[in-house]
Amino acid sequence: MNPHPISQILSNRQQRLFKDLLKALGLVLDLALGNKQQHSLRVAIASVQTGAILGLASEELRDLFYAGLLHDLGEICLSDEDRRTMALSGVTPAHLRNYPAVAADICAWIPSLDGAAQLIRQHRERFDGSGYPEGLRGAQITQASQILALVNELDDQVFLTSPRLDLDPRARLRDVAWRWRGRKVSEEVADAYLEVQEKGPWTMSVFAETQWRQLHLDVVDLAKLIKFDEPNFVESILRVFAAIIDAKHAYTHGHSWRVAAFARLIARHAGRSESEQMKIYHAGLLHDAGKVAIPTNILDKPGKLTAEEWAIVREHPRKSGLIVRAIGGMEDVAEIAGFHHERWDGTGYFQGLAAAAIPYGSRVLSVADTYDAMCSDRAYRRALSYEAAYEELNRFAGTMYDAEVVAVFNRISKAEFEEIQNAELEEIQRAITRGR
Ligand SMILES: [Fe+2]
Ligand SMILES: [Fe+2]
Numbered sequence: 476m477n478p479h480p481i482s483q484i485l486s487n488r489q490q491r492l493f494k495d496l497l498k499a500l501g502l503v504l505d506l507a508l509g510n511k512q513q514h515s516l517r518v519a520i521a522s523v524q525t526g527a528i529l530g531l532a533s534e535e536l537r538d539l540f541y542a543g544l545l546h547d548l549g550e551i552c553l554s555d556e557d558r559r560t561m562a563l564s565g566v567t568p569a570h571l572r573n574y575p576a577v578a579a580d581i582c583a584w585i586p587s588l589d590g591a592a593q594l595i596r597q598h599r600e601r602f603d604g605s606g607y608p609e610g611l612r613g614a615q616i617t618q619a620s621q622i623l624a625l626v627n628e629l630d631d632q633v634f635l636t637s638p639r640l641d642l643d644p645r646a647r648l649r650d651v652a653w654r655w656r657g658r659k660v661s662e663e664v665a666d667a668y669l670e671v672q673e674k675g676p677w678t679m680s681v682f683a684e685t686q687w688r689q690l691h692l693d694v695v696d697l698a699k700l701i702k703f704d705e706p707n708f709v710e711s712i713l714r715v716f717a718a719i720i721d722a723k724h725a726y727t728h729g730h731s732w733r734v735a736a737f738a739r740l741i742a743r744h745a746g747r748s749e750s751e752q753m754k755i756y757h758a759g760l761l762h763d764a765g766k767v768a769i770p771t772n773i774l775d776k777p778g779k780l781t782a783e784e785w786a787i788v789r790e791h792p793r794k795s796g797l798i799v800r801a802i803g804g805m806e807d808v809a810e811i812a813g814f815h816h817e818r819w820d821g822t823g824y825f826q827g828l829a830a831a832a833i834p835y836g837s838r839v840l841s842v843a844d845t846y847d848a849m850c851s852d853r854a855y856r857r858a859l860s861y862e863a864a865y866e867e868l869n870r871f872a873g874t875m876y877d878a879e880v881v882a883v884f885n886r887i888s889k890a891e892f893e894e895i896q897n898a899e900l901e902e903i904q905r906a907i908t909r910g911r
Contacts, residue, residue, distance in 0.1 A: 488804065495802045496712045497585075501544035503716060503798060507723050507767035508550055508558070514630055519543030521626045521671065526619060528667040538590035539619050542582075546595050546623060549578030551722045555771055567599070572607040575599045585715055586708040598623045601659045613661075621660040625652065625668055628659075648672055709757075717760040723767050723774070730847055735759025736895045737843035742836070745883045755836040758799075758811035762840055765794025777854045789824040792816045811836035815844060818875045830877075838877040842868060842884055845876070850896060861889045 501515035522543045526536050550558060553571060561567050579596035583589050597611065597620035604612035606624075616624075632651050633644045649672060656665035717731035739756040747755070766774065769791060773784045780788065796813025799805050814828060814837035821829030823841075849864040865885070872881035 491803055493708060493712075496709065497541055497544055499798055499801045500712065500716055500719070502801065503719055503764055503767050504545065504547055504551070507719060508547055509770075510547070515544045515547065518546065518623070518627050518630050521630070521668075522619075522622050524671045525622045525626060525664070525667045528670050529618060529622070529663065531619060534590065535619050538588075538594055539622060541588055541591040542594035542598070542619070542623055543626070545582050545588075545591065546578065546598055546627060548581045548595070548719070549574035549576070551719055552577055567607065572599075576608055581715065581718070584711065586711050593617070594620045594623055596620075598627060600624070602661055603658050605659070618661070618664060621664045622668070625655055625660045625664060628655070629668075645672060713757055713760045716764065720761075720763050720767055723771065730851065731760050731763055733847050733851075733895055734762060734840065734843045736898075737846055737892065738836070738839045740887060740891060740895065741839050741843060741880065741883055744887050745839075745880070747835075751836065754807050755811060755839055757805070757808045758815075758836055759840055759843065761799050761808065762795055762812045762815045762844065763791065764798045764812070765791035765796070768794055775854055789816075793825045807836075810834050811840065813837075815840040817841070819877050820874045822875075833877075838880050842876050842880050846884075846892070850892075861892060 498516065501519070502513070504510075505513060505515050519540045520543070522539045523536050526539050531539070553561075553574060557568075557571055561571070575596055575598060579592040582595055583592035594617065597609075597616050600606035600609060600611040600616045600620065601624070602613060602616065602621065604610055606616075629648050629651050633647055649669060652665050652668050652672075656662050714732065717735070721728055721730050721732075735756045736759070738759040739752050742752045742755045769787055773780065773787060776784070792813050792815055795815075796809045799809035799812050802809075811834050814826065814833055817823035817826060817828045817833045817837060818841075819830055819833070819838070821827055845868060846864050849859045849867060850861065852858050868876060868881050868884060872878040
């Protein structure tokens with residue numbers, strides 16, 4: 476495979492960005508679902524190793540990697556209660572058995588991941604026909620999907636549920652692989668996995684650029700990306716992020732997307748440069764990424780928070796900043812997102828910055844965030860009017876909010892805000908809502 480012609484079209488930086496974005500998305504997903512740290516990445520890596528032993532083509536390996544990272548996307552639409560019941564009983568009730576299809580629909584929304592989406596769609600199917608949603612059997616289930624199914628199950632067994640604590644983790648993995656062999660997955664898939672364990676798996680720290688190169692993954696990424704006529708893959712992936720962040724919270728459907736759109740509107744009316752508007756927009760999509768780590772019973776608590784709960788909530792902007800910083804080249808966006816709860820008079824969190832020490836984009840986000848919070852339904856009240864939000868923002872201009880930003884807000888017509896508020900939910904958000 477000759478990488479040269481393709482790398483002239485898309486830079487190394489773009490390839491790295493694509494991978495970074497999806498790794499960060501996997502991390503957010505793990506946090507949102509309360510998975511043991513980096514479940515998604517572990518599944519991705521072990522799946523690729525197993526696939527390599529079976530001689531899968533590099534395109535399939537690449538699909539496996541991203542399918543591993545994102546296979547739990549569909550769980551985001553299940554309630555905490557349902558997930559707990561499923562984990563304890565090991566059984567998925569019939570009415571919830573559609574979630575792999577939901578995950579596949581969400582995944583297919585990311586440019587160039589339609590192959591990965593197909594693997595995710597089948598990852599709950601079982602070789603003996605006992606799986607779901609379709610009840611496929613044998614060769615109807617692709618080998619790559621079987622790999623994903625086995626690796627995912629093993630990771631859950633070892634790291635999440637640990638049913639056989641008498642065995643060391645390696646022995647437990649082998650034990651499950653043997654029980655699944657020829658029943659839940661084909662014999663070849665189980666054998667390949669056992670061989671990976673035999674050789675000793677790559678650990679995350681070892682799985683570095685060398686492995687990517689060995690697998691030609693960069694080249695394949697590129698080949699797929701340029702086939703796709705989506706001009707801005709970054710934005711598409713960030714919108715999936717936003718949908719996942721908002722799905723965590725019962726009352727915030729579309730919140731991140733709207734905050735991003737409001738903030739960009741304000742930045743445009745303030746005459747900021749195109750590139751700054753874009754950074755502010757991206758920061759808006761990700762500003763609450765750190766919220767995924769907050770348990771839902773705190774997020775949706777109708778009453779007053781305890782001091783301890785409040786301390787957890789106050790940390791979320793810092794975490795948003797850290798998550799975004801993990802994506803190479805998005806340092807400015809990380810900074811804007813990280814300071815979205817700072818106040819002009821220094822009474823905000825988490826850093827307590829004041830006035831011009833707060834990045835301009837964060838000051839815009841803070842106004843956009845307040846506006847959306849007031850104008851959407853909450854657990855404890857119905858949405859307030861544009862006029863009520865206008866009054867609130869102006870009352871606290873110069874104390875909580877940057878008076879200059881509020882002045883720009885005042886110049887924008889009510890209709891422009893309402894156009895964003897009334898915009899139809901995006902396809903991706905509909906997919907998540909449909910699963911509920
Ligand atoms: Fe926030
Ligand atoms: Fe927010």
